Amino acid sequence: MIKWISLSDFWKAILVGVGIMLVLWLVVSLFVMRKAEAIVWETGAHTASRNAIIIYNPDPFYNLDEQVCKAFATTLSNSNWYAQVLTVKAIEESNLAQADLIVFCTNTYNWAPDTATMDFLKTQNLDGMKCVALTLGMGTTDRAQRILEETIESRGGELLGSKAYWLGKPNAEPGVVAPNVHIAKLLVAEFADEILKSF
Numbered sequence: 018m019i020k021w022i023s024l025s026d027f028w029k030a031i032l033v034g035v036g037i038m039l040v041l042w043l044v045v046s047l048f049v050m051r052k053a054e055a056i057v058w059e060t061g062a063h064t065a066s067r068n069a070i071i072i073y074n075p076d077p078f079y080n081l082d083e084q085v086c087k088a089f090a091t092t093l094s095n096s097n098w099y100a101q102v103l104t105v106k107a108i109e110e111s112n113l114a115q116a117d118l119i120v121f122c123t124n125t126y127n128w129a130p131d132t133a134t135m136d137f138l139k140t141q142n143l144d145g146m147k148c149v150a151l152t153l154g155m156g157t158t159d160r161a162q163r164i165l166e167e168t169i170e171s172r173g174g175e176l177l178g179s180k181a182y183w184l185g186k187p188n189a190e191p192g193v194v195a196p197n198v199h200i201a202k203l204l205v206a207e208f209a210d211e212i213l214k215s216f
């Protein structure tokens with residue numbers, strides 16, 4: 018026999034459903050924001066007169082962060098720089114003070130920059146150091162980008178530029194037909210070329 022659920026049962030079911038979704042969201046958020054493994058990637062000659070350090074904390078689901086950081090680094094090395102792309106875990110032993118340029122690349126989680134990168138950034142003295150901010154996300158990155166920029170400046174860094182690139186929201190003007198990640202890499206290479214003019 019079909020038994021109609023009462024209104025209060027209905028609201029209980031809604032509350033339980035929302036609660037389960039919030040717990041799942043929290044678990045996924047903690048998972049993506051964990052400090053990922055130490056990875057070191059480099060390009061250009063060690064003997065180059067200028068060097069850059071590019072820092073990110075890898076997202077476990079997709080590697081837009083890695084691709085964007087490597088595209089930035091490759092553009093620098095094409096102009097005779099030595100560039101290292103390091104995860105937050107790999108950078109901890111290194112000395113930022115030797116770098117001519119430091120690039121902080123964060124993923125956006127819940128409208129904020131990822132905590133691993135930010136926790137590291139907040140411990141750094143960047144007095145007078147030239148920095149660049151890269152903010153990645155599905156498409157809602159404004160707040161995270163602003164927080165990243167403000168934090169770099171509050172640590173004493175000289176912010177040469179800041180850009181956001183997206184996995185979901187189109188990176189290009191309407192009408193440009195190319196994969197979104199491909200466009201992000203082209204745009205970050207153009208941005209790196211612009212940054213080079215500051216040296």
Ligand SMILES: Cc1cc2nc3c(=O)[nH]c(=O)nc-3n(C[C@H](O)[C@H](O)[C@H](O)COP(=O)(O)O)c2cc1C
Nearest residue numbers: 076079080081082124125126127128154155156157
């Ligand atoms: C729990 C969670 C929260 C997220 N919150 C945001 C957000 O607020 N804004 C946004 O643009 N992207 C958000 N994203 C998407 C990630 O930023 C995106 O997956 C990542 O930056 C993609 O780049 P990647 O290839 O470097 O991982 C979120 C992703 C997860 C898993």
